[in-house]
Amino acid sequence: MPAILAEGLVKHFSPEILAVDGIDLTIGEGQIFGFLGQNGSGKTTTVRMLTTLLRPTKGRAAVNGLDVIRQAAEVRKSIGVALQEASLDDMQTGRELLTLQSRLYGMDGRGLKGRIEKLLAVVDLADAADRLVKTYSGGMKRRLDLAAALVHNPKTVFLDEPTSGLDPISRESIWRYVRELNGDLGVTFFLTTQYLEEADRLADEVAIIEAGKIVALGSPQELKATIGTDVVTVRVAGTEADVERASETARRLEGAEEVRTVDDSVVIYVREGSAAIARVVLMLNEEGLDVREVTLARPTLDDVFLRKTGHHLEAAEQKRLKTDRAANA
């Protein structure tokens, strides 16, 4: 029995807004599954359907063998969920919040205190347990949220962007907890992320979602292997037209399987990249183009993302930040 199963999952918010457009997933027990996509791609909507917060418009889904519509209450008992942005209550202490959470899961007096003590220790919050949540840092809130998702020993845990906005050290500590729980107790994790590194380092299997559809699915290694080539990136000085001309030139390179233009760079997917570098620089010089930087890399998940969606993941996030700033100015 798979831990998570989705068949033809669709969510329309209105006739015009199609947030999730037919998702099929089979996630085995004990897996860490990474759901990679940018803001608005449908990640969170998918999580909300799988965790019974939203009713799918079409299709079906089952978590731990339980139907998310017909057996919603049983599903909720069997899963732990940490939603985006640490969805907590500022006016309770960490300990009070975990106690209330446990009680709502039907756990009572005996053993409850000890269990909460242990959880607080696991997420390094024992010292802050009796402070109001509003005094916690972003990283502490995420850790408390993770603990709250675990009070009832769920078999499957959903984490919606567990580390977005966290510093690298807090991020590492969340990853460590996830790996430990997965390794020691065999907990299945479904985590959404905007960070390629997170998916690459943590997930056994990754799906890339774009505009409500899964465009790639497999282990990070498999996905990178589908690229099948090296990646040569050439940064060119000059105008957009120059970059375009460079891209045209690179297309004539022998063995180039695919060429893309991203900002002021030309990305060339080519076999035996080290041999191709000299040739491509020569060709560009002959065209009178000014090459500023050439890099050769093994394919990364970013290349997979670029190949499947036509744009970088991080770039989209930065662009959003820029437009936010422009809007605020």
Added chain:
Amino acid sequence: MTTIKATFYLTARALRETLRQPGVEVGNIFIPLFFLFVTVGAIGEVSGRAFGVENYKGFQLPVAILQGVAGASSSSGLGMVTDIERGYFDTLMLTPAPRIALVLGRLAADGIRVMVLTTIILSVGLLIGSGIESGPAGAVMVVVVAGAFGLAYSGIGLSIALRTGSPQAAQLGFLIFFPLIFLSPAFAPKEVFAGWLRFLANINPVTYILEGMRSLVLDGWDWPQLAYALIAIGGFAAVTLSMALAALRSRTA
């Protein structure tokens, strides 16, 4: 998880939140008392000659109580909006606790807060000499009627909160109280009202709630009057609480 157990835990949590932000309740007590003092100061001297009400302090005390109740039970709509905005509401919805307990917990906490607040306003009224004709048992009845009205009234704030998730909209819950109280015999008995206003007062449920509470203060135990008040609260509650439950269902659509 039974509904009663879950409601109990969520009520405790809502009350803890109140204890940690006492400033909110101070306003809910102070503002009605301010209105009580200025209204009695302005009209109290002439009310006997003008419309035959000698004890105007006692006449105004239930108005102050209803205003305090409406203020206090609207603020729980705000608490609900805060939960929704922070996402804590979703976290609670994800637990196996029956979802209706999320609304019942807030309602029960409101009932308790409102009864404490009413006891304070009532005590101030007695201190300044409003008197209470129905005696100590009548004072308890005033508190119970106020608590029931508080439960019914918080249905408004909770439905707005659940429908909109917006703090600005949740404030509307209290604003609705002004037409309701001004279209009731708040300042004078409805016998002296102009015809159109008397008509509106007669179809306003708050009129009966106010008159019921007032009869306990001014006249003693007037059972038919009290029955009208309880029927009015029941009808009011049936409407606001069904609105709140419908709003709760709409959030998971």
